[in-house]
Amino acid sequence: MGHAPLGVSTVTATHPSMGDIGPITPHTARATAHPNIALVKYWGKRNADLVLPATGSLSLTLDIYPTDTVVSPDPSLTSDIFTLNGEPVPGTPTQRVSAFLDLVRKRSVEQGSGQEKPELPHMYARVNSINSVPTGAGLASSASGFAALATAASKAYGLPGDPRSLSRLARRGSGSATRSILGNLVIWHPGDGDDEHADLTSYAESVPGPDLAMVICVVSGAQKAVSSRVAMADTIRTSPFFGGWVTSTQRDLVYMQQALAAGDYTRVGEITESNALRMHAAINGNRPPVRYLAPTSVAIFDAIAQLRNDGLEVYGTADAGPNVVALCQAKDLDATHAALHERFPDLELIPARAGSGAHLTPVGETSENEQNSAHEGQPAQAHDAANRQE
Numbered sequence: 240m241g242h243a244p245l246g247v248s249t250v251t252a253t254h255p256s257m258g259d260i261g262p263i264t265p266h267t268a269r270a271t272a273h274p275n276i277a278l279v280k281y282w283g284k285r286n287a288d289l290v291l292p293a294t295g296s297l298s299l300t301l302d303i304y305p306t307d308t309v310v311s312p313d314p315s316l317t318s319d320i321f322t323l324n325g326e327p328v329p330g331t332p333t334q335r336v337s338a339f340l341d342l343v344r345k346r347s348v349e350q351g352s353g354q355e356k357p358e359l360p361h362m363y364a365r366v367n368s369i370n371s372v373p374t375g376a377g378l379a380s381s382a383s384g385f386a387a388l389a390t391a392a393s394k395a396y397g398l399p400g401d402p403r404s405l406s407r408l409a410r411r412g413s414g415s416a417t418r419s420i421l422g423n424l425v426i427w428h429p430g431d432g433d434d435e436h437a438d439l440t441s442y443a444e445s446v447p448g449p450d451l452a453m454v455i456c457v458v459s460g461a462q463k464a465v466s467s468r469v470a471m472a473d474t475i476r477t478s479p480f481f482g483g484w485v486t487s488t489q490r491d492l493v494y495m496q497q498a499l500a501a502g503d504y505t506r507v508g509e510i511t512e513s514n515a516l517r518m519h520a521a522i523n524g525n526r527p528p529v530r531y532l533a534p535t536s537v538a539i540f541d542a543i544a545q546l547r548n549d550g551l552e553v554y555g556t557a558d559a560g561p562n563v564v565a566l567c568q569a570k571d572l573d574a575t576h577a578a579l580h581e582r583f584p585d586l587e588l589i590p591a592r593a594g595s596g597a598h599l600t601p602v603g604e605t606s607e608n609e610q611n612s613a614h615e616g617q618p619a620q621a622h623d624a625a626n627r628q629e
């Protein structure tokens with residue numbers, strides 16, 4: 240790629256929590272996004288290149304652990320540079336970020352947004368990302384990570400910033416990132432028609448529903464033996480249960496939308512738990528088999544069922560890992576947290592409420608991560624997300 244000098248002076252910035260984020264260029268943009276947990280899961284791609292899912296899915300964006308990302312296109316760079324939590328990340332993560340930026344630059348050329356600034360789509364970028372997920376929390380950073388990157392990179396390279404465009408773009412980085420573009424309850428449409436039309440129609444949208452909350456039960460933060468990307472592809476190829484998973488999830492999605500619209504929390508919870516366990520059953524059917532749930536995970540599902548018997552309406556779900564997420568009504572969050580703590584005093588439990596969608600932040604503003612750490616009276620901490628990362 241050729242790099243025409245911008246002819247505009249740049250300043251080198253030291254960000255309080257990001258360290259040296261390099262020169263802030265005229266096109267620097269910054270965005271924040273939160274993780275989400277699906278109530279109706281996404282498991283399986285019908286087109287891996289375009290990241291078109293086998294079914295639609297539906298999730299709750301949380302108010303915890305935002306990812307804060309700064310993208311600075313810079314004519315002096317000869318490759319993209321990606322730092323996570325202040326450290327350069329060689330290998331696959333940088334390749335994924337760079338491949339994603341290639342897509343952004345390609346769209347920037349196609350959409351003519353480079354015409355006023357013809358050099359912009361040909362510039363490599365410096366990408367600095369802070370992920371506040373504590374070590375061992377076992378939470379995905381790919382959803383919040385690619386949602387923040389899509390939002391900041393779209394602004395930096397002059398692409399449209401509406402939720403539909405951003406969610407379609409984020410989808411290409413990581414499927415679940417599609418849903419983190421929006422806050423609270425979000426549906427990701429599978430898209431219909433041929434691949435080109437499906438690409439246009441596979442996007443995320445907000446859906447109304449009751450006020451929900453979650454308690455994340457951290458069973459293990461260890462890197463999982465089989466990544467979700469590999470296990471997902473293997474389920475399609477080798478699990479005899481994949482067909483049943485697809486047809487039942489299509490039904491679940493319809494019933495889930497009806498239950499949310501009716502404010503029928505009991506139905507929402509029942510669908511959430513059975514959909515998650517069916518996803519795990521489909522994964523268990525892989526050859527060679529993959530089993531993400533650990534004995535403690537199963538014990539938590541049992542305890543959740545017991546809590547329901549005792550009158551506290553809690554339901555369980557779990558992504559591609561051993562951590563179990565307890566779903567409850569927002570009014571029951573403290574009671575749910577306390578009841579789980581009583582039964583599992585040694586487990587880390589993370590309460591979360593509905594959070595906001597991805598949004599741009601002024602480059603010099605104090606981020607949510609910094610505000611949170613200021614509240615805790617300690618320096619900003621940033622850690623690698625371990626478990627659900629692909």
Ligand code: PMV
Pocket residue numbers: 276277279280281282296379381382413414415416467468558559627629
């Ligand atoms: O976005 P990916 O490729 O990391 O896939 C995530 C899949 C699950 O987390 C297991 C389910 C979901 O819908 O988030």
